[in-house]
Amino acid sequence: MSVELSRPGVVLNASGLSAGYEGRAIVSDITIEAQPGHVVSVVGPNGSGKSTLLKSLVGVVRVLEGHVTVDGKEITNQTPEHVATLGVGYVPQIDDVFPPLSVKENLEIGGYLLKRGDVASRVEAVLAFFPKLSAMLARRAGKLSGGERKMLAMGRVLMLSPSVLILDEPTANLAPLVATQLLEEYVRGFADAGATVLIVEQRAKAALRISDWTYVLGGGRVVLSGPPKELEQNPVFVDSFLGGGTRR
Amino acid sequence: MSVFMPSFGFGLISAAVLAIAAVGFTMQFAVTNVLNLAYGSIMINSAFVTYWVNRTGVSVWLALFVGVACGAVVSWCLNRFIYTPFQRRNPAAITVVIVSLGVDLIGTFGLQAIISGSDVSYIMSQGRELHILGMDLSVVELIIFAICAVVLVSVRLLLKFSRLGKAMRATAANRSLARNSGVKTDLIVSLTWLISGALCGLAGTVFAIDAGTFGATSAELYVVLILAAVFLGGPGEPYGAMLGALTIGLATEISAAYLTSDYKEVVAFLVLLGMLAFRPFGLFGSEKTS
Numbered sequence: 001m002s003v004e005l006s007r008p009g010v011v012l013n014a015s016g017l018s019a020g021y022e023g024r025a026i027v028s029d030i031t032i033e034a035q036p037g038h039v040v041s042v043v044g045p046n047g048s049g050k051s052t053l054l055k056s057l058v059g060v061v062r063v064l065e066g067h068v069t070v071d072g073k074e075i076t077n078q079t080p081e082h083v084a085t086l087g088v089g090y091v092p093q094i095d096d097v098f099p100p101l102s103v104k105e106n107l108e109i110g111g112y113l114l115k116r117g118d119v120a121s122r123v124e125a126v127l128a129f130f131p132k133l134s135a136m137l138a139r140r141a142g143k144l145s146g147g148e149r150k151m152l153a154m155g156r157v158l159m160l161s162p163s164v165l166i167l168d169e170p171t172a173n174l175a176p177l178v179a180t181q182l183l184e185e186y187v188r189g190f191a192d193a194g195a196t197v198l199i200v201e202q203r204a205k206a207a208l209r210i211s212d213w214t215y216v217l218g219g220g221r222v223v224l225s226g227p228p229k230e231l232e233q234n235p236v237f238v239d240s241f242l243g244g245g246t247r248r
Numbered sequence: 249m250s251v252f253m254p255s256f257g258f259g260l261i262s263a264a265v266l267a268i269a270a271v272g273f274t275m276q277f278a279v280t281n282v283l284n285l286a287y288g289s290i291m292i293n294s295a296f297v298t299y300w301v302n303r304t305g306v307s308v309w310l311a312l313f314v315g316v317a318c319g320a321v322v323s324w325c326l327n328r329f330i331y332t333p334f335q336r337r338n339p340a341a342i343t344v345v346i347v348s349l350g351v352d353l354i355g356t357f358g359l360q361a362i363i364s365g366s367d368v369s370y371i372m373s374q375g376r377e378l379h380i381l382g383m384d385l386s387v388v389e390l391i392i393f394a395i396c397a398v399v400l401v402s403v404r405l406l407l408k409f410s411r412l413g414k415a416m417r418a419t420a421a422n423r424s425l426a427r428n429s430g431v432k433t434d435l436i437v438s439l440t441w442l443i444s445g446a447l448c449g450l451a452g453t454v455f456a457i458d459a460g461t462f463g464a465t466s467a468e469l470y471v472v473l474i475l476a477a478v479f480l481g482g483p484g485e486p487y488g489a490m491l492g493a494l495t496i497g498l499a500t501e502i503s504a505a506y507l508t509s510d511y512k513e514v515v516a517f518l519v520l521l522g523m524l525a526f527r528p529f530g531l532f533g534s535e536k537t538s
Contacts, residue, residue, distance in 0.1 A: 060427075080424070080428045081428075081431060083428075084427075085430060090428050092424075092425065095422050095424070095425060097422075098425065098426075099421060099422075100420075101414070101417055101418060105414055105418075109414055110429055112415065112429050112430045113429075160430065
């Protein structure tokens with residue numbers, strides 16, 4: 001990476017985690033860990049609880065049992081705004097930008113916790129990483145294409161130089177070429193620069209290509225985990241996720 | 249022609265008063281997600297607070313600040329002690345609207361019981377009458393127009409350039425994402441109640457000044473005009489509310505000159521219905537905001 005966009009990563013850990021809505025668990029007894037410099041992916045069929053898991057890590061969904069820690073600090077059921085102050089950046093699958101605000105204003109809101117004098121230079125740093133956004137600073141975020149919008153969503157999160165990046169299906173609705181570029185160039189790039197990256201991804205093959213470790217969710221629980229090369233040898237995994245019907 | 253320009257002048261002043269009220273209302277709705285039908289009641293109660301201070305000998309232009317503070321504090325309390333506890337239970341959106349209607353009736357008729365139903369006026373001079381481009385405007389009306397201009401420019405600067413304003417717009421657009429960005433949205437919502445409440449208090453006093461005499465129920469129908477301006481511009485869109493207020497203000501006053509003032513609200517809603525037939529989300533609105 002040409003600019004320092006993230007701080008050195010820290011360990012993200014969830015142990016015995018159950019979380020859900022109105023007291024009903026969607027995910028149960030989940031234990032996962034993500035190390036600095038690693039991309040850790042979570043794959044699984046629709047409805048397996050992947051997004052709920054990520055939301056519970058950042059305080060959007062209530063944790064019913066278990067613990068979440070960042071760099072050893074307990075963040076279980078902390079408010080999302082507090083989690084943001086601890087260097088955890090979260091990009092949701094949908095509603096990932098502020099549509100009525102301009103691209104520049106989206107980035108400025110991403111840097112809301114920065115000192116006022118630091119915001120402009122930080123915007124410049126993020127734009128150096130996503131140069132395509134420079135040409136559309138005044139454009140409303142709601143008018144961007146899918147790929148541009150996702151770049152902005154990531155740029156917004158990078159405004160706070162996160163140590164941990166949590167990405168929920170960043171390639172959803174993107175063209176295959178754009179999706180591959182996003183994963184291999186940007187997401188892998190964040191980890192290579194030292195950040196901790198946890199990503200939920202429907203494109204299992206593409207996710208495995210950039211991951212150091214993968215968790216497989218089914219029915220709200222971790223049913224398999226391991227390094228991608230190991231999982232690729234597992235016939236159950238191959239049949240379920242890497243078969244002919246699986247997206248690239 | 250001889251009727252048009254004077255009524256156009258009245259329309260501008262009506263639009264100015266309506267714009268202050270509508271911008272506060274729509275800002276409140278956008279950020280807090282509450283369609284606060286008690287807005288008119290707070291307006292008129294604030295106007296009466298200004299009246300009581302004015303009766304002690306204080307100039308109405310100074311007493312106005314007490315009315316503004318009243319609107320801000322009452323609106324904040326209304327959210328803190330009534331709307332927020334209801335919203336925590338995740339009720340249907342219509343439930344909070346009905347609650348606000350109840351608050352409106354309590355505020356309006358509670359005030360009427362206190363003042364014994366009589367109409368009152370501020371102690372103030374209207375100033376001399378000026379003849380400008382065929383419009384007959386008093387100095388007071390020009391002051392109202394100036395207040396409106398200052399308020400609208402200030403709102404524009406707040407929303408577009410200040411950190412608070414951007415956080416308010418972000419909270420209005422996507423509260424969950426704003427929280428993930430580190431914005432303390434509960435604080436932003438509280439500040440929005442204070443700011444929009446202050447605009448409500450200001451609108452109430454300015455409305456009463458413009459009306460000359462006013463009573464506890466004077467703003468009951470005025471909420472209808474505020475709603476028309478807000479929905480014409482696009483709910484939750486401050487700039488839309490400004491344009492909506494201008495359209496409704498001019499349409500009602502000019503129609504009153506040619507027809508009768510009894511049809512003001514009818515004309516306002518005819519304009520609204522006509523516009524919504526072509527742009528269902530209002531002039532500035534989108535599907536999401538609607």
